[in-house]
Amino acid sequence: MIKLKLPELTPDEPAPPRDPAASMSLINDVIRHPLDPSYEAEAAKRRASGAQSRPMNRSPLLILTMILIGFGLATSAMALRVPLGVAEKQHDELVTRINAGQKLIDQRSGTVKTLNADIARLQESALQRGNRTGTTDDLREAEAIAGAVAVKGSGFVLTVSDAKNAGTDAQGDPRTSGSDTGRVTSSDLQIVVNGLWQAGAEAISINGQRITSLTAVRFAGQAILVNFRPLVPPYAISVIGPGSIKADFEKNAGGNYLSTLSKGVGITSKFETDKSITIPAAPSVSLNHARALKENQ
Structure with a gap:
């Protein structure tokens, strides 16, 4: 077995200071060398040969396609969005229809009440002719209780x-x-x-x-x-x-x-x-x- 002998420090000799950036060596290396070594070597080779980086090829077909897609999205958004004026118009038309329907219901309800009153009058007259005064009183009480x-x-x-x-x-x-x-x-x-x-x-x-x-x-x-x-x-x-x-x-x-x-x-x-x-x-x-x-x- 090989034994390593560590240097001993004398009591009067201070310990060497620790580098605070030692734990961040990987981060520092990434910051200083962001490119992969292979990419960096290739870029250096291109610079040495005098080659210029070429911009991305933007063909007319690609530009036309992007314009058409944007136009389609804008048209879809406008079609799905109901204009405020149209919504207000639909609301007013619905309110008008409801009011007209309610008016018709009121008219027919009035007709029903009139007919019910005629029926009640004829019933009472028939009961009086039949000498059924007690039945008439019972009928009136039942109608009042039932809300008729x-x-x-x-x-x-x-x-x-x-x-x-x-x-x-x-x-x-x-x-x-x-x-x-x-x-x-x-x-x-x-x-x-x-x-x-x-x-x-x-x-x-x-x-x-x-x-x-x-x-x-x-x-x-x-x-x-x-x-x-x-x-x-x-x-x-x-x-x-x-x-x-x-x-x-x-x-x-x-x-x-x-x-x-x-x-x-x-x-x-x-x-x-x-x-x-x-x-x-x-x-x-x-x-x-x-x-x-x-x-x-």
Whole structure:
């Protein structure tokens, strides 16, 4: 075995300083000699022979191809982009068609109401001729409960509206998918209406739309629909019921929920009591079940 003897340092002799760049020798070598030795040798050979580096050959066909590709990309981008003027025109046409359709629906709904009123009048006349006064009273009560006829009585109007600082989008519209803070939702109205029924309400409408057992209060996009009619805030909830309904509502789950909305997100609510309330009939009431009435012998 061969033993190497290392030089010994005397205590008074300091250790040699270490080169700080020793660990970066590879990086320094790459920086100082960026070219591969073979490439560098070839370049030196070309310089020695006096050869000039030639630029890349740009043929007319290549230039024409690049121009055609750029033109095609620009044309595709313009075709995919809908001009603002065209979008606004399509929006206006759609709004016009919706308004025309809504007007037609209103006209036909009025015709249906008129025919229903004629039917009710003829029914009542037939029952009176048949000496069926009790049946007439029962029919009127059933129609009022089902929402088939307008009703009038004492009650109040509860107005619920979005918070003053309700979120809006970039155009200031509070009814878009990008802004929902502080807005009344369909779920809010459902809970409030259920609380009013629980408190003893006999008839309810929201912005003139009668609420029955078949009515759906729901979202469609960002609009609240009642009887398939879009509603806009504020939401005036008209209620007919006993004198204690307001106090009972404020104590139950619906009233507590509305109070939480007012305190939490700033949704506003206001009661207008001691009023004679008129609630219209539902737009359409369909007959689903019927049974024959047997006369007493």
